[in-house]
Amino acid sequence: MDILEQMRISHSLEPACEEYFVGVAANPTSLADVFGRFITSAQNAVYRSTTIKLEGKEGNGDKIRSVIGDYRKPTFDLMRVACMDEGDLYAQLSERCGFEPTGSPRSVWRIWSCSVIDSARFLSTFSGLEDFQGFVASFQYNAATKAALPLYLAQKIRGMGFALSCDALKELGYVGYPKPDVHMKGILSGLGFCGEDDMEVFETLVGMADTLGITPYRLDKVLWLVSSGNFYLEDVQVQGRKQELIAAVHDALAARR
DSSP states (O other), X not given: OGGGGGGGGGGGTHHHHGGGGSOTTOSOOSHHHHHHHHHHHHTOSTTHHHHTOOSSTTSSXXXXXXXXXXXXXXXXXXXXXXTSOHHHHHHHHHHHHTOOOOSOTTOXXXXXXXXXXXXXXXXXXXXXXXXXXXXXXXXXXXXXHHHHHHHHHHHHSTTTHHHHHHHHHHHTTOTTOOOOOHHHHHHHHHTTSOOSOHHHHXXXXXXXXXXXXXXXXXXXXXXXHHHHOEEGGGTEEOOOOHHHHHHHHHHHHHHHO
16 A cells, blocks of 8 residues: 555645635535535536536526525525426526527436436425434445445436535535545546546545545545646636646656565
């Protein structure tokens, strides 16, 4: 496991990046906050994030909130959305956000509409935030049961999948859930640690984090920042250095032989 020591270069980033190591939706105060995180993560798939744009100044956030939001406050109306028909939601989003509706089930907006409805209906089964938190806690017995939670969410919420379910959980403050996205897969497969299967990447990240004595979320975020170059809190985009990281670790490994 000596090669993992090379990953400690991440610690040189930590003083400047400490604010990145807390989930953007950590410490929710209501199920509506959890719902907001779920549907935000549901758009974080390839093509969806550049089309739906729930967040950001140039996005569709205000238009979307006019359909599924709570007019009394800047949040989402979980119970009202849970009672909506996904076809009606899709039609309203089309009208407000200005996209042409299509009958294709593979439409980005249609898939996301299903995610929104399913998220609302799933979360509406809980009596409140504490009930949901207790549900998550029930999966924390060991590594196997922990990994079962995003698998369960992927079955309950169409359009989420294992990786996006991990994304929702980690940004809600559950730091044991790294997201096995394209950046993690590229780095870990490039280093020869594992293949590109979601569960395999997830388990590898968790094991590496445990060896390094840091949280999986922290490892995930450092690798993501290096790979993407997207320092979003400062609105700064630099060139990603994924290949440089992979090459540096390979060189270090070769030098030890």
